[in-house]
Amino acid sequence: xxxxxxxxxxxxxxxxxxxxxxxxxxxxxxxxxxxxxxxxxxxxxxxxxxxxxxxxxxxxxxxxxxxxxxxxxxxxxxxxxxxxxxxxxxxxxxxxxxxxxxxxxxxxxxxxxxxxxxxxxxxxxxxxxxxxxxxxxxxxxxxxxxxxxxxxxxxxxxxxxxxxxxxxxxxxxxxxxxxxxxxxxxxxxxxxxxxxxxxxxxxxxxxxxxxxxxxxxxxxxxxxxxxxxxxxxxxxxxxxxxxxxxxxxxxxxxxxxxxxxxxxxxxxxxxxxxxxxxxxxxxxxxxxxxxxxxxxxxxxxxxxx
Amino acid sequence: xxxxxxxxxxxxxxxxxxxxxxxxxxxxxxxxxxxxxxxxxxxxxxxxxxxxxxxxxxxxxxxxxxxxxxxxxxxxxxxxxxxxxxxxxxxxxxxxxxxxxxxxxxxxxxxxxxxxxxxxxxxxxxxxxxxxxxxxxxxxxxxxxxxxxxxxxxxxxxxxxxxxxxxxxxxxxxxxxxxxxxxxxxxxxxxxxxxxxxxxxxxxxxxxxxxxxxxxxxxxxxxxxxxxxxxxxxxxxxxxxxxxxxxxxxxxxxxxxxxxxxxxxxxxxxxx
Numbered sequence: 001x002x003x004x005x006x007x008x009x010x011x012x013x014x015x016x017x018x019x020x021x022x023x024x025x026x027x028x029x030x031x032x033x034x035x036x037x038x039x040x041x042x043x044x045x046x047x048x049x050x051x052x053x054x055x056x057x058x059x060x061x062x063x064x065x066x067x068x069x070x071x072x073x074x075x076x077x078x079x080x081x082x083x084x085x086x087x088x089x090x091x092x093x094x095x096x097x098x099x100x101x102x103x104x105x106x107x108x109x110x111x112x113x114x115x116x117x118x119x120x121x122x123x124x125x126x127x128x129x130x131x132x133x134x135x136x137x138x139x140x141x142x143x144x145x146x147x148x149x150x151x152x153x154x155x156x157x158x159x160x161x162x163x164x165x166x167x168x169x170x171x172x173x174x175x176x177x178x179x180x181x182x183x184x185x186x187x188x189x190x191x192x193x194x195x196x197x198x199x200x201x202x203x204x205x206x207x208x209x210x211x212x213x214x215x216x217x218x219x220x221x222x223x224x225x226x227x228x229x230x231x232x233x234x235x236x237x238x239x240x241x242x243x244x245x246x247x248x249x250x251x252x253x254x255x256x257x258x259x260x261x262x263x264x265x266x267x268x269x270x271x272x273x274x275x276x277x278x279x280x281x282x283x284x285x286x287x288x289x290x291x292x293x294x295x296x297x298x299x300x301x302x303x304x305x
Numbered sequence: 306x307x308x309x310x311x312x313x314x315x316x317x318x319x320x321x322x323x324x325x326x327x328x329x330x331x332x333x334x335x336x337x338x339x340x341x342x343x344x345x346x347x348x349x350x351x352x353x354x355x356x357x358x359x360x361x362x363x364x365x366x367x368x369x370x371x372x373x374x375x376x377x378x379x380x381x382x383x384x385x386x387x388x389x390x391x392x393x394x395x396x397x398x399x400x401x402x403x404x405x406x407x408x409x410x411x412x413x414x415x416x417x418x419x420x421x422x423x424x425x426x427x428x429x430x431x432x433x434x435x436x437x438x439x440x441x442x443x444x445x446x447x448x449x450x451x452x453x454x455x456x457x458x459x460x461x462x463x464x465x466x467x468x469x470x471x472x473x474x475x476x477x478x479x480x481x482x483x484x485x486x487x488x489x490x491x492x493x494x495x496x497x498x499x500x501x502x503x504x505x506x507x508x509x510x511x512x513x514x515x516x517x518x519x520x521x522x523x524x525x526x527x528x529x530x531x532x533x534x535x536x537x538x539x540x541x542x543x544x545x546x547x548x549x550x551x552x553x554x555x556x557x558x559x560x561x562x563x564x565x566x567x568x569x570x571x572x573x574x575x576x577x
Contacts, residue, residue: 052391054550077393088388090380092322097315102392104308127322143392 012059035197081149235277329372334364358509377456450539481506
C-alpha cells in the first residue's frame with residue numbers, strides 16, 4: 001500500500017444550521033480498505049457523498065486521486081465506482097441493458113464476466129424490479145466495478161445477501177485490493193468491518209472519535225477479555241476460587257466464564273489451578289472484545305475515552 | 306455517440322415496456338381516437354374535418370404532459386439521477402433523450418391515426434404533408450419542453466398531476482379539439498391562446514388541412530413560431546433548473562421562473 005489516494009482535510013458539511021460533518025480529516029492509501037463506521041446521522045453519508053461529487057463541502061478540502069470531486073466531476077467519474085445503498089436504476093431496465101448503459105457512458109466494453117461471477121448470468125434478461133434484494137445489490141456492485149475504478153465506494157455492500165454471496169463479495173473486494181483499488185466501506189456490520197478493513201474511522205455526531213486498525217481500536221477500549229473454561233471435574237466450581245485480574249465470573253452451560261482486565265496472569269493462574277487440583281482441561285477459549293463491543297462502548301459513551 | 310444510442314434505445318423500449326408509459330404513449334391516445342371517431346361525427350358531422358389534427362394534438366398532450374413528467378420526478382425521488390451523475394450521464398441527456406423517444410412514439414401513433422382515419426371514419430387527410438409534419442414537430446417540441454419543465458420543478462409526483470392538469474384540461478376544453486375556436490366566448494378565446502393546443506389546431510388547420518379561415522386570428526405560421534419558441538425556452542429552463550437529487554437544497558432558479566416558458570403565448574395574444 002503506497003501513496004495516498006484520498007485526502008480529506010478539515011472537511012465540513014452543513015445543512016442550514018445543522019452541522020452534519022464537523023471538520024474531519026483522514027487519508028486512504030492505495031490498495032487500502034478503509035471502514036467508515038458510525039450510527040445513523042453520524043455524517044457517513046455526507047462524507048461519502050462529498051467524496052463521490054454529489055455534495056459540495058462547506059469547508060475544508062476533499063481530494064480523490066488528486067481530483068476535486070466538486071470542480072472536476074468529469075475526471076472523477078472514471079476514477080470512482082460507487083455501489084449505492086439505494087437502487088439507482090430504473091425499474092424496467094434489464095440486467096444486460098444496465099451493464100451496456102453504464103459501460104457505454106464510461107467508454108468501456110460491457111463486463112458480462114462480472115455478471116456471471118456475481119451469479120447474475122442467468123438473470124441478464126430480467127428487469128430490475130424482478131430481481132431480489134441480494135441480486136440488486138450484486139448488480140450494483142457489478143456496475144460499480146465494470147470500468148475498473150481505482151477507488152471503490154461500498155455502502156452496506158452485503159446487506160440482504162446470503163452467506164455464499166457475501167463470501168464471494170468479500171473475495172472480490174480482496175481481489176480489487178490486490179489490484180491496487182482503494183475501497184471505502186461504509187457498513188453497520190461490525191464483523192464485516194473487522195474482517196475486511198485495514199483501517200477504520202468511527203464517526204459520531206459529525207466528528208471522528210477514533211481511527212486505526214480494527215486491532216488498535218478494540219485494544220484501546222475498556223473492554224474486558226472473555227476467558228471461557230470447561231474442565232472434566234469441578235475444580236473451578238468452588239465459589240472461593242479466584243484468579244488475578246478477573247473482574248467478573250459467571251457459570252453457563254458447563255463453562256466457567258471469567259472477564260479479565262489482564263489476560264496473561266488470568267489464564268496462567270487458571271491452568272495452574274486446574275493442574276494442581278488434578279483436574280483435566282477440556283476447553284479454554286479466549287475472546288478479545290470485538291469491534292462491535294468497542295463500537296457500542298464508543299457510541300454509548302459519546303466517544304469519551 | 307455509442308452512449309447516446311444506448312441510452313436512446315433503452316428509453317425507447319421503456320416507453321413500451323413500462324405499463325404507465327405504454328398507456329400514455331399508445332393505448333390512451335389510440336383508444337380515445339377510436340372512441341371519438343365513432344361517437345363525435347354522429348353528434349357533430351363537422352368534427353370530421355378536424356378529426357385528424359384534433360386527435361394528433363390529443364395524442365401529443367397525452368404522451369407528453371401525462372407521460373413524461375412523472376418518470377422524471379420518480380427517478381429523482383428514487384435516487385436514479387444520483388447514480389447517473391456518479392456515472393457521468395449528463396443532465397442534457399437525461400432530459401433530451403426521453404423527449405426524443407416520446408416524439409418517436411408519437412410519430413408512430415400519428416402515422417396510425419393518419420393512415421386509418423380516412424378508412425375508418427372517412428376523415429379528410431392533410432392537403433400539405435410537409436406542413437403537417439412541421440406543425441406536428443412544433444407542437445411536440447412545445448409540449449415536450451413544458452413536460453420536462455414540469456418534471457424538473459415538481460417537488461413530488463402529486464404536484465406533477467396538478468401542474469399537468471392545469472394545462473391538459475383547459476387544452477381539451479378550450480384548445481379547439483372539441484369545440485371550434487370561433488364558438489368560444491371572447492374571454493375564453495383569449496385565454497385559450499395561452500395553450501399550445503390552440504396554436505397547434507390553428508397551425509394544423511391553416512397550414513396542413515386547407516382550412517385557412519379556421520382561426521379568426523389567422524397567422525398559422527405565427528402559431529408555429531410561438532410553439533417552437535416556447536418549447537425551446539422550456540427546454541433551456543428545464544436544463545437550467547434541473548436538480549439531481551431531492552435532498553439537494555441548492556436548486557438553481559425559483560420554480561416560478563418556469564412561467565417564462567409561457568411568455569411566447571402571452572406575447573402571441575398581442576401580436577397574432
